[in-house]
Amino acid sequence: MTRLLMISTALTGLAQSAQAQSLTVYTSQPQEQMTEVIAAFNEAHPEIEVELFRSGTTEVMAKLQAEFAAGGSPADVLLIADAVAMTQLKQDDRLMAYPDAAVDGIDPALLDADMTFFPTKLITTGIVYNTDLVDTPPTAWADLAAPDVAAQTIMPSPLYSGAAAIHVGTMIQQPGFDWPWFETLADNGAVAGQGNGTVLEAVARGEKAYGVLVEYMALNAKAQGSPVDFVFPAEGVTAVTQPVAILAGTDAADAARAFVDWQLGQAAQEQSVAQGYFPLRAGMAGPEGYPDPASLTLIEADNARLLSDGDTVKQTFADLYGG
Template identity: 70%
Template sequence: MFRILSLPLAALLAAGAAGAQEARTITVYTSQPQDQMAAVVEAFNRDHPDITVEIFRSGTTELMAKLSAEFAAGATPADVMLIADAVAMTQLKDEGRLLAYQDAPVEGIPEALIDPDMTFFGTKLITTGIVYNTGLVETAPRSWAELTAPELASSLIMPSPLYSGAAVIHVGTMVQQPEFGWDWYEALAENGAVAGQGNGTVIEAVARGEKAYGIIIEYMALNAKAKGSPVDFVFPDEGVSVITQPVAILKDSDAVEAAKVFVDWQLSRAAQDQSVEQGYFPVLEGVAAPEGYPDPATLTLLPADAARMLAEDIRNKEVFADLYGG
């Protein structure tokens, strides 16, 4: 009897061991820049060397398209989403794709950055403002309204919501402001403003002097400035749009426990300190903003209705594409 059962038992144990080993590998779909994610994985593995992290990096819109195709085919290799787009994350939640993680370590993180159903959690504060080339611009613009002037708009580049999750949030926020709306985007287009793809195309164009002005997330501009690029950044007087780069676990992940460890780490002091080193505003209480950044409490944050933004997402992209191509 023992000999008869021993072979299937050994096979079962071997399969279980293989499964356990497989469950220690997670795949993260992210819109965070590749070099930063490499540093994130390195720091995470110093604390958790037993978990292998595989990264697929692209713009949020492309990530969502990839996920949609994978869901339609029956499965996705993704275990964790880390994207600069709470609207896209809300869409995944509404479709029942995210795991509720009730025990996530959220103490010290503002309640506004935490999904009430505990399916996703903000990891950073990222604002969008104005970058300009210091060799081409003598007097920096102080407001969004100034950008529609022909001499500014004709040398302005912005990221496209057809590619960038941060741009989805910014466009969705700006069109909800009574003083801006689509009239503002139409005026920019009529006076020569153009759209690139993601924020990377914006900082490259402004740093090289191909464009004098850009609309961009703050850390990319301030990081470039710190590295010697001839650029500077303005937090516009009217206020800034805000994204939180939420992290979430996909409900069908085959490595849920390892994914939870990654989420825990993203919300930890170690990850928040690294975020500051990479030029992000932190979300954890007691962690100071990067050197040269204003206190987040001094910023004016433009109000935005996330539910409305999600409902209007497709239309916003269509109208933007009509104005700027895509």
């Protein structure tokens, strides 16, 4: 009887331990979307309680770095729109490798060779415009430099947005653009907001006619009746893959691996499409009204240069646009 009681007590302890699993996720994905993400994840993993910190990528990274400097972060998982920041964390030995992650169906070219961070979706940056204010939409990045267009243009700042940091860092590597193009925009009246949300709000309200924006925000707003539309510029789009990673030193490694696998799986990819993102798994269609992902022209960037030039890019942009 005593032996049975001991076994029962042990099993009860294991059950309580399983129920008590908690996971802290730091993310730059919009709050309303993350609420949906956590709800869907908990359908598959009701035993894992998720705590969330959400802000722009730059602020998320600043919080992480401050916590590291103070001795450690409570974060277990990081989900941000910045593979360059992930690369820096990897170099600093802040990420845990997960060689058995569920990456079937994902283009190997998008994967970190050491399996420390993983793409979850494709997010491109192009041009949003207000359909009440613009009769002839722009078709190319070069169109934004025209004085009458630049004067009505707003863009996100790399000081706040990881996607913006990638966009600016990529564009300055392109012949015909580089810093002189950004200088021309500034000279002709273009301004910078904070994150992508400020750009969408300004264009949707008619405060600005044009904006540099991630596609899903513009197309989601259009679908909801906002007077905006989106252009995939002729020269191509810059792109981020919103990688997910497990922080080294996590005390919730099993729960973190479960979250990563779920993010890479079919259910999460279908949810991403429903939220307006291009999927990464092969054979999946994008959201209604989006072009075929295979038809996109992605502007290539030297990722090593994106990393090494990151601080300079932010400072130069701030000198031009404030911040």
